[in-house]
Amino acid sequence: MSEKICVRGGRVLEPDGSSAPYRDLIIDDGTIVDIVSPEESRGVTTQIVNATDRLLIPGLVNAHTHGHGSLGRGMGDRWTLELLLNAGPWLSGKRTMEHKYIAAALNAAEMILKGCTSAYDLYFEFPAPTPEGMGTVAQAYRDVGARVVIAPMLADMSLYEAVPGLMDSLPEPLRRQAGQFALNPFEETAAACQTFLESWTHPADEAKPALAPTIPLHCSDPFLERCRDLARAHGVGLHTHLAESRTQAVSALKRYGRTLTAHLDALGVLGPNFTAAHGIWLDDDDIARLAANGCAVAHNPGSNLRLGTGVAPIRKLLDAGVRVGVGSDGTNSSDNQNMFEAVRLAANVSRVADVDPDRWVSAGEALKMATSEGAAILDLATATGRIEIGARADIVFLDLDNINLVPFNDPVNLLVYSEDATSVKSVMVNGRMVLDNGRFTRFDCRSLVRRAQDAAEELRARTAENRQISAQLERHVAKHCLCLCREPYPVERLICDPVKE
Structure with a gap:
């Protein structure tokens, strides 16, 4: 007893x-x-x-983070979302199992130090998730003492294939070099996901699996449907970056002839187990679809500001009855895992979205998003987020x-x-x-700090070639996406008007 x-x-x-x-x-x-x-x-x-x-x-609840991003702290300035993704092959590539453990443990340790006790972690493992890799991430969180939902990031198209016209706009030999970042066929990744889910052995109240088809545009329709079916068959969550940037929003109209949310709804992906990270470029019909399907949104104001993606329509989402949590996003896109900062930004950024103070996010609403509402999104097998x-x-x-x-x-x-x-x-x-x-009671934090520093130095050498290729691609990606951003779109989520400027 x-x-x-x-x-x-x-x-x-x-x-x-x-x-x-x-x-x-x-x-x-x-x-x-x-x-x-x-x-x-x-x-x-x-x-x-x-x-x-x-x-x-x-304990605060982080509704959206990326544990692999902890080793990329302070890497990059004036990056849009697409430029961050362009840097992905060197920011998050060439990782050994040891690197994966260190990154996850460092992420968990920072959250604990800053008052966060559980998180929804969309973790990247290239070229496909493995039971060993995801199990290592789970063990890292458990060793530190944090609860976690682990959702491997999934895609069968690279950035260069996903953004309409981007690959064709690249000159040779850059087009050929971008092609080397191609991902596995969806059948292979889906099979890996099934193995990952079937082999999960961690206690559900401490570490629970989920799936994260990372960005709808980066996933073929058959892959999205397979993720939908796997999640339902295993009773786990689906988490994706939805309508995060104007580039994504415009690209959806070009590819699907409808919004990203409308397309996911048509595929039957939306449901009570679905969490949309960011949800910035949503129109009123999109919001109604999320509400009707019982979906949730993970609001990430820190990275939205850092990457210049826009201001999410949080009041409209709340008014529609959509559950909203708060996330820190990855350390390589919002610089830290400080949920107090994320909560403050969640309240304050609403002030530039509406002149009516009654429509601003209140302090109470923001704190609720980061506690009981976030806990409901994680849906761990235990009651958290409240005393x-x-x-x-x-x-x-x-x-x-x-x-x-x-x-x-x-x-x-x-x-x-x-x-x-x-x-x-x-x-x-x-x-x-x-x-x-x-002082941590369960592990040696000083040792982790030393291991993280050594890992970062090792990875800089291992990823040097990828970094050089990404640097050569950067201006082409920036120019192409800027052209897309200047095309008309039915809603506006930026303070500036990119069409006129």
């Missing part, structure tokens, strides 16, 4: 965020079994966790003496607009301390 734990002396954020009274938590076998006043817990004789001068909040009786004890301990929280006024406003993760002192996952007063 497990020993009960009493977390004593802290202030606990109420589920509605209205206040943070002094409350003690009774935890049994990783589950919160009671929330009592300090007076009521005085007679409790059990293991005590001292939470004096701490604010207890639910209440019956929920799992995934708890972040914030230092109430940190300048971010002084004076302690409205708790939700402080968490969304003031907190930057520097108040995080300890983190509990499943009733176990994985970070205790700034």
Whole structure:
């Protein structure tokens, strides 16, 4: 029988965020079994966790990240999404199993340090996902102590094949060099996915599989249909980058004669297990389709700003009843795994999308996206994203003496607009301390840092040729995509008007 734990002396954020009274938590076998006043817990004789001068909040939930991106921190400036994808063969290529583990562990460690306890990770393994690779990623998260849904990124077309006219616009020998980045036929990748799903052995409440046909344009229709069928057969999620850039939106009209969302709906891909990352270039009909099919959206304001892709119509999505979570995106596209920063941006970026303050995303809405709504998107086999009786004890301990929280006024406003993760002192996952007063309890973080630095240096040498090819392709990709962006599109999600400028 497990020993009960009493977390004593802290202030606990109420589920509605209205206040943070002094409350003690009774935890049994990783589950919160009671929330009592300090007076009521005085007679409790059990293991005590001292939470004096701490604010207890639910562990934040990252609805969209890329663990492989952690080794690409600080690589690139003034990249659009398509230029980031052009850099992919050297940013994320030539990885050994050791590199894959290090990248995932580094991603998980940063999230824990910054108050995030679970994530939906779209992890890239080239040329196709393997049970060994995805299992290694799962083990890395579990070693650090974070929960994860792992969805291998899938495609059967490269960037150069997916964007209409791009391959044909490349001069020789660049066209031939771009051709070497071709992906496996979809039958091979689909078979690899089936093996990955059938061989999964990790506990579903700690590490759960899913599938991520990465960008609809990069997947043939038969491949999308196969992903749809595999996900339904195995009861797992589907997660894709939907309508992220204007280039994608215009390209969809050229290829399909309809929007990306309309095309996925026609293929039967949309459903309650479907999460759309970004969802920027959605029109009203697209939003209605997502709502009617019970889909969710992972809002990634940090990378949307970093890559200049636009401002997602979050208020319209919320009004339509679409569940919205918040993601950090990959460290190679938004620079960090700081969910406090992502939450603040989720609230603030809505201010430039509408002049009516009643239509802005409130602090409470933004925090909900990063806790209970994100947890619902991950759909792990356990109750997370909230502090209440019956929920799992995934708890972040914030230092109430940190300048971010002084004076302690409205708790939700402080968490969304003031907190930057520097108040995080300890983190509990499943009733176990994985970070205790700034020190990891389950693995050697200093060793991981050394291994990550060594891996980055090794990969720079291993990917030098790919980097040179990508550099030669960059201006051609930029020019072609800019021409596409200047074509008319029914909705506008940029502050500027690219058609007129």
